[in-house]
Every structure is written in structure tokens, then in C-alpha cells.
Amino acid sequence: MTASDKPALRIAGVSHAFGKTQALNDVSLDVVAGRFTALLGVNGAGKTTLFSLITRLYDNISGTIEVSGHDVRREPGPALAQMGVVFQSRSLDMSLTIRQNMRYHAALHGIGRREARRRGDAALERVGLLDRADAKVAALSGGQVRRAEIARALLHDPKLLLLDEATVGLDVQSRRDVLAAVRGLVAEQDVGVLWATHLFDEIEPQDDVVMLHRGSVLARDTAATLAADGTLSDAFLALTGAAPSELVA
Amino acid sequence: MMPGRLNWSGRMVCFAGIVWREALRFAKQRERFLAALVRPLVWLFIFAAGFRSVLGVSIVEPYETYVLYEVYVAPGLCAMIQLFNGMQSSLSMVYDRETGAMRTLLVSPYPRWFLLTAKLMAGVAVSIAQVYAFLLIAYFWEIQPPLIGYLTVLPALILSGMMLGAMGLFLSSAIRQLENFAGVMNFVIFPMFFASSALYPLWRMEESSLLLYEICRLNPFTYSVELIRYALYGQLNWTALAVVVGVTVLFLCAAIYAYDPSKGLIGRKGKR
Numbered sequence: 001m002t003a004s005d006k007p008a009l010r011i012a013g014v015s016h017a018f019g020k021t022q023a024l025n026d027v028s029l030d031v032v033a034g035r036f037t038a039l040l041g042v043n044g045a046g047k048t049t050l051f052s053l054i055t056r057l058y059d060n061i062s063g064t065i066e067v068s069g070h071d072v073r074r075e076p077g078p079a080l081a082q083m084g085v086v087f088q089s090r091s092l093d094m095s096l097t098i099r100q101n102m103r104y105h106a107a108l109h110g111i112g113r114r115e116a117r118r119r120g121d122a123a124l125e126r127v128g129l130l131d132r133a134d135a136k137v138a139a140l141s142g143g144q145v146r147r148a149e150i151a152r153a154l155l156h157d158p159k160l161l162l163l164d165e166a167t168v169g170l171d172v173q174s175r176r177d178v179l180a181a182v183r184g185l186v187a188e189q190d191v192g193v194l195w196a197t198h199l200f201d202e203i204e205p206q207d208d209v210v211m212l213h214r215g216s217v218l219a220r221d222t223a224a225t226l227a228a229d230g231t232l233s234d235a236f237l238a239l240t241g242a243a244p245s246e247l248v249a
Numbered sequence: 250m251m252p253g254r255l256n257w258s259g260r261m262v263c264f265a266g267i268v269w270r271e272a273l274r275f276a277k278q279r280e281r282f283l284a285a286l287v288r289p290l291v292w293l294f295i296f297a298a299g300f301r302s303v304l305g306v307s308i309v310e311p312y313e314t315y316v317l318y319e320v321y322v323a324p325g326l327c328a329m330i331q332l333f334n335g336m337q338s339s340l341s342m343v344y345d346r347e348t349g350a351m352r353t354l355l356v357s358p359y360p361r362w363f364l365l366t367a368k369l370m371a372g373v374a375v376s377i378a379q380v381y382a383f384l385l386i387a388y389f390w391e392i393q394p395p396l397i398g399y400l401t402v403l404p405a406l407i408l409s410g411m412m413l414g415a416m417g418l419f420l421s422s423a424i425r426q427l428e429n430f431a432g433v434m435n436f437v438i439f440p441m442f443f444a445s446s447a448l449y450p451l452w453r454m455e456e457s458s459l460l461l462y463e464i465c466r467l468n469p470f471t472y473s474v475e476l477i478r479y480a481l482y483g484q485l486n487w488t489a490l491a492v493v494v495g496v497t498v499l500f501l502c503a504a505i506y507a508y509d510p511s512k513g514l515i516g517r518k519g520k521r
Contacts, residue, residue, distance in 0.1 A: 055356050059510045077255050080358035091349030093270070095277055100270075107266020108357035108364075110259025156254075 006069035008160040008192025013063035023049040025215040031192040039196040041212035047196040084153030088164040094138040109156040123151035143174025271371035289326035311482040324478035325447025338372035339417030373410035405480035409473040415500035422507035445471040
């Protein structure tokens with residue numbers, strides 16, 4: 001297997017506990033380059049914990065996490081260099097302009113000023129924000145901030161893009177724009193996307209879906225296969241035994 | 250990917266970027282610069298002027314003659330600027346952690362010790378700019394150390410800034426919530442400042458309370474003040490140098506440990 005054949009993200013047998021609370025239990029999943037993979041689960045399913053482990057906020061004690069074949073614990077540098085992240089909480093510097101944020105992020109990845117400007121403008125154009133490049137982040141709408149964060153996450157050409165509940169708090173139109181921007185990337189740039197969400201309407205039939213519930217993976221397949229003849233939410237309810245009210249939590 | 254970016258030249262770009270952002274943020278916050286400057290000036294213009302008549306300072310090293318109280322207190326005020334700055338940048342790190350900007354820093358592919366040290370040094374650079382602005386104003390208030398002192402004080406400021414910043418950095422990993430920072434002010438900044446040689450020579454302290462004297466002697470901030478005081482007069486206080494370097498290493502290691510994903514404190518605090 002050559003490096004390019006390796007999945008953008010491979011997680012195998014990862015468990016994690018906070019004290020006595022088991023947050024993740026033997027989680028395994030793959031994100032293939034050029035595919036949109038939805039990590040579907042209600043709040044508290046363990047999505048954010050999994051993201052924290054992949055991004056090395058804390059280490060995985062058991063199992064392995066590989067980004068493009070680089071183990072995040074043994075080779076954190078190369079693994080993080082291949083990863084772009086959009087966190088659940090806003091993480092742009094509100095007092096700076098988009099372009100200044102871009103330059104800072106590029107520097108964190110060892111990309112110099114001139115190159116940062118070129119790449120930053122290209123990434124902003126992709127998400128439709130080039131004309132706002134010199135606007136302060138504080139002056140942007142929620143959806144624009146999200147798209148700027150996506151552009152920032154792409155600046156260093158990652159093979160894997162992680163998005164943790166990226167559409168939370170956005171109106172319908174902004175949600176659509178953000179989702180369209182990410183799907184465009186998957187199609188055109190061969191990026192593997194792991195999209196954590198609890199919203200079923202963000203998932204399309206051809207997407208890979210990983211259903212996470214109370215720290216365990218219940219099912220992994222394409223949305224169409226999982227839904228079979230019914231809907232994805234029916235399949236999810238049948239697997240989890242959860243009440244429909246939990247889904248909108 | 251471009252593996253070349255993970256080498257040392259990439260690290261330098263990263264370092265420069267972190268300093269650039271800190272400087273940019275600082276430049277945008279003019280009130281912060283003014284506040285940082287007004288605080289020691291208030292002490293100098295008002296407090297020191299009032300104390301001048303009450304408290305005569307006899308000849309203590311490194312001064313060669315009797316000095317005015319303002320002259321005595323100036324190095325302590327330089328250290329105070331750095332103390333506030335160190336704690337303020339730790340405040341900004343707690344804030345960063347809550348807003349997610351800290352996570353942006355920590356997903357950089359460079360080693361975490363490098364990122365934290367760079368962040369620390371960025372804060373030190375800002376504090377040094379403040380100290381020089383203060384010294385410039387103080388010059389017209391007859392606090393006029395030898396010209397060479399302005400040069401020799403620089404390494405002392407770097408070291409002392411590193412020490413106070415490293416303490417702040419460690420605190421930032423230990424503080425869970427932003428609100429706790431008010432406690433840091435009361436329980437860290439004020440005791441450290443008052444129980445030190447910043448405002449009064451230690452021999453005076455010894456006369457009034459032996460216990461307090463011992464506390465002052467154990468306070469690392471005292472050594473920060475003395476390192477700056479001696480350096481401002483072109484001299485080196487070896488004891489102060491040793492303590493400042495030692496405490497810096499200790500707190501920096503503790504902070505790096507606290508931010509280490511496999512051992513650190515942040516991972517143990519549960520889900521966020």
C-alpha cells in the first residue's frame with residue numbers, strides 16, 4: 001500500500017474515559033480521501049471527545065489514530081500537518097481581519113507571508129469570501145465566519161478536514177452555503193472530510209455514515225444502505241432505541 | 250505535503266508569526282498599552298513622591314550614593330509591568346482556550362513545547378516595549394541610570410519576563426474558568442508585588458518583621474526586581490540571575506507538562 005492509498009483518517013480500537021465515565025468505547029472508522037463521511041450522533045455521543053483525540057488535545061490511550069498513515073502519537077508533526085480543523089467553537093481572532101487570521105494560521109504551519117497571501121486568497125475565493133478578505137472577523141455574519149474558518153483550515157493543503165458541528169447556530173441559508181463549500185472540496189480537491197453532526201438533513205444518500213451512540217460505533221456504511229427502504233433517522237432510532245426527541249437536542 | 254515545512258526554517262516562520270500576532274493584537278489595544286504605562290507612572294508620580302519624604306533610602310547596592318525613593322522604586326516598577334504582562338498574557342491564554350484560539354495554536358504541527366515557548370516569548374517582547382516606554386518617561390522624572398544601563402537591562406528584562414510569563418503560562422493551564430482570574434490578581438499579583446524588594450529594601454523589611462523578610466527572600470519576584478535593578482546600573486547580581494533562570498525553567502517545564510496531551514492537566518479535566 002502506498003502512501004496515497006492510505007485513508008485520510010484511520011481510527012482503530014480507540015477507547016477513552018474521563019475518570020469513570022466511558023466516553024468512547026472501541027471506536028473504529030475510516031475516512032477515505034475524496035469522500036464525505038458523516039459522524040452522526042446525538043449530543044454527548046462522544047463526537048467532540050473523538051475530535052479532541054484526533055487533534056491531540058489529549059492522547060488516545062488505547063487503539064491507533066492515523067492521518068494519511070501517520071500515527072498521531074508517534075508522528076504528531078506530520079499527522080497534524082495533514083489535518084485541517086474547524087472546531088465547534090469559533091476560533092478566529094475577532095479583532096483581526098480575515099487576511100491577518102490567514103497569515104497567522106499559515107505561519108503556524110510554517111508557511112511564509114507571500115505564500116500565505118496567495119494560498120489564503122485562493123482558499124477565500126473558493127468559499128466566496130475574497131471580497132471580504134480585509135474585513136474584521138467581528139464584522140462578519142455567523143455563516144461567513146464558518147466559511148472563513150473552512151478556508152483557513154484548507155490553507156496548508158490538508159488531506160483530512162475535520163468539522164465539528166460546523167453548522168451549529170447558523171440560519172438555513174448559511175448552513176446550505178457552508179455545506180456546499182465543503183462538498184465542493186470533497187469533489188474537487190480529493191480531501192477526506194469527517195463531518196460531525198446530529199442533523200440528518202445534512203447527509204446525502206451517497207455519503208459514508210458512522211453512527212456513534214454513547215461512545216460506541218453502531219453502524220458504518222453509506223447513508224443509502226443504512227437507510228435501506230426507510231429514512232436514515234428511522235434507521236438511527238431503530239439502532240439506538242433513542243426517542244425521537246433526543247435527535248433534535 | 251511538504252515535509253520541508255516541518256524543519257527549522259518552518260519553525261522560524263511559525264515563531265515569527267506568533268510574535269507578529271501578539272504585537273498586532275497589542276497595537277490594536279491602545280487602552281491596554283496606556284493602562285500598562287499609566288499603572289507604573291501612577292506609582293512613580295504619586296506613591297513614590299509621597300513616600301520620598303517618609304522613607305529615606307540609605308546607600309544600598311548597586312547605588313553608589315543616597316538615592317531618591319523614586320530612583321529606588323523604578324526597577325521594581327519595571328518588574329511590575331512585566332508581572333502584569335505575564336499574568337495578562339496568561340489571562341489571554343485562558344480566554345483563547347475558551348474561545349478555541351488556543352486550540353488553533355495547539356493543532357500546529359510543531360512540538361507543543363516550541364509553541365508554548367514561542368507564545369511566551371511573544372508576550373515578553375510586548376512587555377519589554379512597555380518597560381522601555383516607561384523608562385523613557387521616567388528619565389524626565391530624574392530617574393537617569395547610566396546610558397549603558399539601558400542596554401544591559403535588556404537581557405535582564407528578557408529573563409525576568411520569561412520567568413513571570415512562565416508562571417502565568419503555568420497558571421493558565423491550571424485555571425479552569427476565566428472568572429477565576431480575578432482571584433489570580435488578588436492572590437498572585439498583589440502579594441508577589443508587595444512582599445518583594447520592589448517598594449522597600451529588604452533590610453528595612455527585616456527591621457519591621459523577620460517573617461515578612463523571609464517571605465520576601467523566598468519570593469521569586471524579589472529576584473526579578475534585583476536582577477533588573479543591578480542590570481540597569483550595568484551590574485550583574487549572580488544570585489538573582491540563578492534564581493530567575495531556575496524558576497523560569499521550573500515553571501516552563503511545569504507548563505509544558507500541563508499542556509502535554511498525554512500527561513497534562515487539560516486532558517484530565519474532562520469533556521469540554
